[in-house]
Amino acid sequence: MLCIRRLYSTFFSKKPLNYEALALRVAELRSFERISRDLILDYTKANRKLQRINREPRGQFKVNPTERANFLNLKVNIPSATLEDELWDFLKEHWEVCVSDEEIVAAFILNPNADIARSFQIVKANFSMPHSGLKLLDTVSLLLRKLLKKNDYHNCIGLLDATYGSAGYKNSQKGLLKQHFGGCTILISALSIVQFCFISMALLYYLLPFTILSVYGTAYGLLKVYFSSHGERVSWRPHTSVIHRYTHRHEQAWMNRMITHFEEHSELNFKNYHTSEVRHKPTLGIFGQDEYDMFLPSTTSLPVLANHARNEHTELVAKYFREELQKRRLNWKILKEEQTLLDFWLAHGENYEWVEPDQDPGEMQFDYENTRMTSPLAIVKDHDTPSPINHLKAVSPNLIICTSIDGTIRYFDPRINRVVDSHSCPSKLFAFDATSQFVTVGLADSQVQIFDLRRRDAPWQSRASGLRYQMTNIRSFPSGDGFALSSIDGRVSMEYNDTLEESQKRNFTDKTETFVQWLKDNKVDISDKVEIKDLRSVGQGRALVAIEDIASDEDLFKLPQEVFINATNNSLIKEYPDLKDKILDLPQWEALILVLMYEWQVKGKDSKWTPYFDILPIGDSENYKFDQLVFWSEEEIDRLKPSYIVKRIGKASAEALLQKVRDIAASFGIKTFENMSQSDLHKAAALIMSYSFDVQIENGHDQDEDDETDSPDVKNSSYIKSMLPLADTLNANTNHHNASLIQDNDSLVMRSIKPIEKGQQIYNTYSDHPNAEILRRYGYVEPEGSTADFGEVSLDLIKKYFVESTSLLATNVEDIISILLEIQEEEDEEFVVDSFDCYVSGEVIFEMCFLAQLLTVLAKINDRTPFNDESLENKGRGIRRVFKKCYQLVESGKLTESLKVNLFKILDLRISEYPELDETLNESQLQTREGMSRIVLQSELKALRECAKGEKLFCIGDTNYTFIPDEKLVNNILKKSIFSEAPSKKQKV
Numbered sequence: 001m002l003c004i005r006r007l008y009s010t011f012f013s014k015k016p017l018n019y020e021a022l023a024l025r026v027a028e029l030r031s032f033e034r035i036s037r038d039l040i041l042d043y044t045k046a047n048r049k050l051q052r053i054n055r056e057p058r059g060q061f062k063v064n065p066t067e068r069a070n071f072l073n074l075k076v077n078i079p080s081a082t083l084e085d086e087l088w089d090f091l092k093e094h095w096e097v098c099v100s101d102e103e104i105v106a107a108f109i110l111n112p113n114a115d116i117a118r119s120f121q122i123v124k125a126n127f128s129m130p131h132s133g134l135k136l137l138d139t140v141s142l143l144l145r146k147l148l149k150k151n152d153y154h155n156c157i158g159l160l161d162a163t164y165g166s167a168g169y170k171n172s173q174k175g176l177l178k179q180h181f182g183g184c185t186i187l188i189s190a191l192s193i194v195q196f197c198f199i200s201m202a203l204l205y206y207l208l209p210f211t212i213l214s215v216y217g218t219a220y221g222l223l224k225v226y227f228s229s230h231g232e233r234v235s236w237r238p239h240t241s242v243i244h245r246y247t248h249r250h251e252q253a254w255m256n257r258m259i260t261h262f263e264e265h266s267e268l269n270f271k272n273y274h275t276s277e278v279r280h281k282p283t284l285g286i287f288g289q290d291e292y293d294m295f296l297p298s299t300t301s302l303p304v305l306a307n308h309a310r311n312e313h314t315e316l317v318a319k320y321f322r323e324e325l326q327k328r329r330l331n332w333k334i335l336k337e338e339q340t341l342l343d344f345w346l347a348h349g350e351n352y353e354w355v356e357p358d359q360d361p362g363e364m365q366f367d368y369e370n371t372r373m374t375s376p377l378a379i380v381k382d383h384d385t386p387s388p389i390n391h392l393k394a395v396s397p398n399l400i401i402c403t404s405i406d407g408t409i410r411y412f413d414p415r416i417n418r419v420v421d422s423h424s425c426p427s428k429l430f431a432f433d434a435t436s437q438f439v440t441v442g443l444a445d446s447q448v449q450i451f452d453l454r455r456r457d458a459p460w461q462s463r464a465s466g467l468r469y470q471m472t473n474i475r476s477f478p479s480g481d482g483f484a485l486s487s488i489d490g491r492v493s494m495e496y497n498d499t500l501e502e503s504q505k506r507n508f509t510d511k512t513e514t515f516v517q518w519l520k521d522n523k524v525d526i527s528d529k530v531e532i533k534d535l536r537s538v539g540q541g542r543a544l545v546a547i548e549d550i551a552s553d554e555d556l557f558k559l560p561q562e563v564f565i566n567a568t569n570n571s572l573i574k575e576y577p578d579l580k581d582k583i584l585d586l587p588q589w590e591a592l593i594l595v596l597m598y599e600w601q602v603k604g605k606d607s608k609w610t611p612y613f614d615i616l617p618i619g620d621s622e623n624y625k626f627d628q629l630v631f632w633s634e635e636e637i638d639r640l641k642p643s644y645i646v647k648r649i650g651k652a653s654a655e656a657l658l659q660k661v662r663d664i665a666a667s668f669g670i671k672t673f674e675n676m677s678q679s680d681l682h683k684a685a686a687l688i689m690s691y692s693f694d695v696q697i698e699n700g701h702d703q704d705e706d707d708e709t710d711s712p713d714v715k716n717s718s719y720i721k722s723m724l725p726l727a728d729t730l731n732a733n734t735n736h737h738n739a740s741l742i743q744d745n746d747s748l749v750m751r752s753i754k755p756i757e758k759g760q761q762i763y764n765t766y767s768d769h770p771n772a773e774i775l776r777r778y779g780y781v782e783p784e785g786s787t788a789d790f791g792e793v794s795l796d797l798i799k800k801y802f803v804e805s806t807s808l809l810a811t812n813v814e815d816i817i818s819i820l821l822e823i824q825e826e827e828d829e830e831f832v833v834d835s836f837d838c839y840v841s842g843e844v845i846f847e848m849c850f851l852a853q854l855l856t857v858l859a860k861i862n863d864r865t866p867f868n869d870e871s872l873e874n875k876g877r878g879i880r881r882v883f884k885k886c887y888q889l890v891e892s893g894k895l896t897e898s899l900k901v902n903l904f905k906i907l908d909l910r911i912s913e914y915p916e917l918d919e920t921l922n923e924s925q926l927q928t929r930e931g932m933s934r935i936v937l938q939s940e941l942k943a944l945r946e947c948a949k950g951e952k953l954f955c956i957g958d959t960n961y962t963f964i965p966d967e968k969l970v971n972n973i974l975k976k977s978i979f980s981e982a983p984s985k986k987q988k989v
């Protein structure tokens with residue numbers, strides 16, 4: 001028997017198997033009495049085997065398919081479709097046997113070549129066959145699975161309707177239920193009758209309904225629990241009966257599978273759902289609100305995913321599913337863990353990988369942390385002193401970016417488990433976010449750096465954030481074109497990733513507009529003829545420009561006292577009235593630095609002057625320009641040599657002043673005032689130096705004289721050092737000065753002092769300073785030269801000249817100078833100073849002529865009667881006589897001929913100390929520190945050369961000096977013995 005069965009089971013598929021052989025075997029089959037299921041199964045296998053052979057490339061028959069079909073007139077290559085048709089015909093011939101056997105049905109439908117309609121037909125027929133006992137193969141499920149693989153949801157649902165959802169099936173299920181119900185009732189009744197034997201009839205009468213009810217009640221409860229679909233994508237709508245749930249349980253199970261499949265294959269799974277829907281919703285409330293608690297994204301909100309183009313088909317299928325679920329009393333529901341993920345996502349940002357549909361989000365987080373804990377080698381191995389990771393984000397399956405507080409950013413490739421790139425930021429890194437294009441980090445000092453992922457070696461942008469305090473978080477906009485920043489004080493700033501230039505421009509203009517509005521809100525009256533313009537392109541920051549022609553003496557704006565910041569108008573004394581006297585007792589500088597620091601640093605954004613600070617270099621990084629000499633490095637300062645400005649920078653006195661301010665602030669006992677940073681103090685001091693005004697208290701505006709060091713206290717001054725918004729927006733230029741600040745009762749008015757044409761800049765004056773001093777105080781230079789430019793000749797150079805060029809010895813010269821200093825004291829005349837100005841007008845300060853005249857005459861006297869070895873007392877006597885004679889000489893409008901020669905030589909000596917200067921500097925060079933140094937040197941050199949021309953050297957004031965021979969003066973002086981004490985008349989007698 002076994003032998004016959006084996007024979008039957010390989011009747012068709014035995015070797016050799018080809019089309020001719022199979023056809024012969026089928027013909028042979030006609031003679032069989034009864035066709036067994038094994039034979040049908042074998043035929044199916046053989047037929048499919050031939051189809052498979054067709055698909056395989058063949059070694060020997062490398063001919064094209066049409067030729068192959070007729071090779072040697074043999075039917076060696078019958079198309080699969082023909083074979084499949086033949087198989088179908090064969091099955092139909094033996095339909096009854098086929099459809100009653102799941103194995104045959106499965107063999108037919110599982111082949112890739114099987115036609116769906118035929119599969120459908122055969123499965124449906126198989127399903128409708130009455131079955132006794134357990135089915136070994138669920139052909140419906142097999143076909144459903146196959147259809148799902150092809151994403152053929154319509155046929156899936158069609159098959160479901162025709163099988164598990166069909167009325168016949170449901171009725172059969174109901175029948176089954178009834179049978180169970182009947183069976184149970186009989187069983188309970190039988191048990192009750194048995195009980196009857198032991199208890200009284202009356203008791204049975206009461207007990208029977210109770211027993212029946214409790215049995216059915218328990219059964220119902222169990223069924224309900226069993227069919228309440230936990231953890232599935234679809235669930236029964238409320239109030240769906242247990243009977244319905246029971247009869248439709250396969251339908252529900254398959255709908256669940258189909259939807260999960262659809263979501264995963266259409267990339268509509270939960271991860272993508274977040275990115276499409278949730279970000280538009282302010283709360284999570286939309287989930288679980290009603291029974292249709294999961295919405296599929298609409299066409300417009302569907303995410304555009306790189307590899308899964310969204311298409312209308314997806315939309316239609318989604319709609320179709322919704323309708324089908326409704327029909328079946330089913331809901332598409334959110335899963336608990338997804339809700340958790342959603343919370344997690346909202347709190348931590350997206351891009352956390354959603355690996356499996358039922359993955360625990362907590363685990364995902366853990367996994368990432370694990371990445372750092374379990375793979376430290378990969379992450380830190382190329383760093384000697386690794387700092388712990390403070391942020392981490394996966395921007396793609398191939399790239400995880402992690403950062404450390406020390407400013408390191410590392411790029412980790414999870415595929416190879418290695419850090420593939422890393423770089424460092426200049427300071428501590430507090431906040432981070434990344435998109436597929438940009439990495440944005442928040443650093444110390446409110447700096448933000450944005451890196452383009454394609455070029456990570458240098459930041460794409462570095463900028464100051466809009467926030468003052470330490471950043472806590474950064475979140476990139478979903479659109480990727482900007483980010484939101486938060487800081488520890490609870491502020492949030494929104495910023496755009498536009499190009500640096502665009503963003504700076506926007507920031508700059510926004511700040512100016514806010515400032516102008518603030519001025520108007522504070523009753524600052526501004527003429528319509530002026531406007532604040534952006535002149536950064538020419539290195540002048542903000543500036544006031546005429547937008548209409550302006551006549552002389554026109555008011556350009558009027559500032560009420562309320563907008564000034566000074567010792568009497570500030571929040572510090574308003575909030576701490578007890579400090580008022582203390583502050584007024586301070587010198588001007590100390591007082592203003594303190595009140596300014598309080599407004600800027602302690603009050604911060606709560607200060608009334610915030611919009612003003614936002615346009616000052618201290619608050620506007622785009623207008624950040626602290627080029628005053630105190631900010632220059634030693635090397636930069638060296639470029640200013642031989643200008644004597646290098647000796648007057650005043651770094652040490654600035655430090656001392658700031659230390660004093662610090663001590664005073666500490667004595668105030670204000671906690672928030674104790675942590676002033678040195679760099680902020682420097683900025684405040686530099687700001688006051690270049691932006692403050694000295695406002696006269698009684699008699700009008702008194703422009704700042706040199707009060708940097710010894711100013712009296714505020715209370716006893718005739719002026720008060722003040723910050724004047726808008727007035728300090730005006731730049732200055734000694735050549736183009738066209739407006740001045742004038743006191744007008746309680747207000748200050750900026751008034752034009754000459755006609756100003758439309759488009760011209762309005763220039764105030766910062767007093768008449770040469771370029772070197774303008775640079776020291778204000779950090780800029782006038783490229784065409786200041787009208788007040790001068791070069792300088794030092795006392796040391798004059799001494800050196802006389803020692804090297806005359807008979808005077810160095811010690812003698814020193815004695816002469818010390819005696820002259822005494823005379824200077826006695827006579828209250830100042831002619832021995834550290835350096836002498838030589839103006840660009842060609843004039844020199846007269847004191848220089850006078851000193852040189854004295855030394856010239858003394859040298860001539862020394863030629864005749866050397867006095868080097870005389871006692872100091874004797875020298876003093878002689879030098880006093882020379883002083884007197886020279887004084888008389890210059891008073892009579894005369895100088896000696898040798899003085900003229902010596903003065904030219906001294907000037908030449910000074911000029912020779914300057915390097916050769918290349919005259920040509922382009923616009924951008926002019927704005928660099930190097931360029932400005934050169935301008936300073938050029939300005940000084942020009943002044944010295946003008947003087948050396950001699951045209952105005954001896955026209956000092958109203959006097960045009962004439963020259964006499966030196967001998968004449970010397971003879972006159974030496975008429976007496978000048979270095980020995982003249983005997984008194986009494987003694988003579």
Ligand SMILES: C[S@@+](CC[C@H](N)C(=O)[O-])C[C@H]1O[C@@H](n2cnc3c(N)ncnc32)[C@H](O)[C@@H]1O
Nearest residue numbers: 539540541542690691728729730731732778780
């Ligand atoms: C009182 S503020 C004038 C307003 C300033 N431009 C601004 O944007 O805030 C003085 C500062 O302006 C700049 N400044 C003034 N006059 C200038 C000029 N003629 N050329 C270049 N910069 C000038 C210097 O940086 C100086 O420290």
